[in-house]
Amino acid sequence: MKKRLLSFAKYAVFLGLGLFLVWWSFRQIPDDKWxxxxxxxxxxxxxLLIPVFVILALSHLVRALRWKILMQPMGYQPRVANTxxxxxxxxxxxxxxxxxxxxLKCTxxxxxxxxxAEKLVGTIVAERAVDVVSLGIVFMLTMVTQSDILAEYGNELIGQLFKKGENISITALLLFAGILIILFIALRVWFKQFSHLKIVMVIKKIIAGVWEGLISIRRLKQKGLFILYSALIWLLYAAGTWVGLMATDGTAHLGMGAALGALAFGSIGMIVTPGGIGAFAFFIAKVLEENGVPFEIGFANGTLxxxxxxxxxxxxxxISLLLFPVYNKKKNSHESHSSN
Structure with a gap:
């Protein structure tokens, strides 16, 4: 019960942040600019929503194909449609x-x-680690193409988020590291002394699945294809963002450099709030503002x-939720007839 309340509280906080950013964004638009x-x-x-739809749908398909590669070292070959x-x-x-x-996707x-399902958890962790690295590369590319703009906006955001002194930040970091070390030691002792408990066995099983998923990257037979898929996913994201910029008059002139900046900070917005509500459009508007686009135009494009x-x-x-059981029912029926 407490866990559910905590999860609900976290969701409410981040949803509230998203709604606040929506309200704040509208407040940023002067009355004479509405x-x-x-x-x-x-x-x-x-x-232009049609090519954006196709591009992003392809990125999701490529993500599914990449996920399949992560399962191969564990001996699993799920069908592409199901993935x-x-x-x-x-x-x-x-x-x-x-x-x-x-x-849910693992389930x-x-x-x-x-x-x-517990082994799939490890592949999710591996995917997220690769995505973090990929996002970092997008930021570096943005630094190359728009170094002055990214630096100015990044400094502005950091200044707003971290207003405390350097010493306090270092102290907080050391305290956090100390807590992690103590927690790690406590968990090891707990697992050793209470290894007979069912909950401990379940946790160990999940941890083993996570570890197997992580080390599966090292055992990939198609490392090159995995890297290609990872690059293609973010290339499609960038292409979709660039096409999206063409949709509004005030942003249609911007190139791939601006699209990379919008993708970099827009991705942060997708992480900060549920579904990126409020944060995605706000961050894109602020980045485009550094490119000379008025906030109200950038916010309109980000919203779109x-x-x-x-x-x-x-x-x-x-559609996937509806087709999942139908596809597998037909597939199983076909396999049953084939075996007979």
């Missing part, structure tokens, strides 16, 4: 409750494929791009 904001949305080229369905259901669930999607795939991503996840996620 017409430009609404005009930017009303005159947007909504036909894709699971990925999209995970994204759909994340719109409601952050991180719930990671659990759904385990239901229709012979893959233990956020809506496009939201719509894609809702549509493909809902």
């Amino acid at each position: 017409d430009e904001f609404t005009k930017s949305l009303s005159t947007a080229n909504y036909w 894709f369905f699971a990925v999209m259901i995970g994204y759909l669930a994340n719109l409601a409750i952050p991180r719930l999607g990671e659990v 759904f795939l385990a239901r229709y494929e012979k893959v233990p 791009q956020w809506f496009a991503q939201f719509l894609i996840v809702v549509l493909l996620g809902s």
Whole structure:
């Protein structure tokens, strides 16, 4: 019960932050600029949502193919369709409750494929680690293409988030490290003394699955393809963002450099709040503002791009949720007839 309340409290806090950023963003638009904001949305080229839809759908498919590669060292070969369905259901669930999607996509795939869910947890951890590295590369590319803009905006954000002195930050960091060390030692002692308890055995099983997923990267037979898929996912993200910038008049002239900056900070926005609500459009607007785009125009474009991503996840996620049992019922029926 306490765990559920804590999860709900965390979700409420981040959702509240997202709604606050929506309200704050609207407050940033001067009264005499509201017409430009609404005009930017009303005159947007909504036909460009089609290529954005295709590009982002392809990125989700590539993510499913990459996930399959992570399962191969463990001896599992799930079908591409099932893997894709699971990925999209995970994204759909994340719109409601952050991180719930990671659990659900493992659960759904385990239901229709012979893959233990606890072992899939490790592949999710491995995927997230690669995504963090990939996002870091996007930031570095942005530094190369827009070093002055990124530095100025980054300093502004850091200044707002960390207003305390350097000594306090170092003290907090050392305290945090000390707590982690004590917690690690306590867990080791607890696991050793109470290894007979069912909950300890379950936790050990999950940890073993996570570890197997992590070391599976080292044992990949298709390392080159895994790296190619990882690069392609973020290349498609960048392409989708660039096409999205073309949708509104005030941002159509911007190039790939601005798209990389928008992708970098927009990705942070997707992490900060559930589904990126408020934060995604706000961060993109601030980055585009550094590129000479008025905030109201940038916020309109960021809102449009956020809506496009939201719509894609809702549509493909809902379709995947419906097709998952139907596809597997037909597949199992076909295999049954073949065996007879």
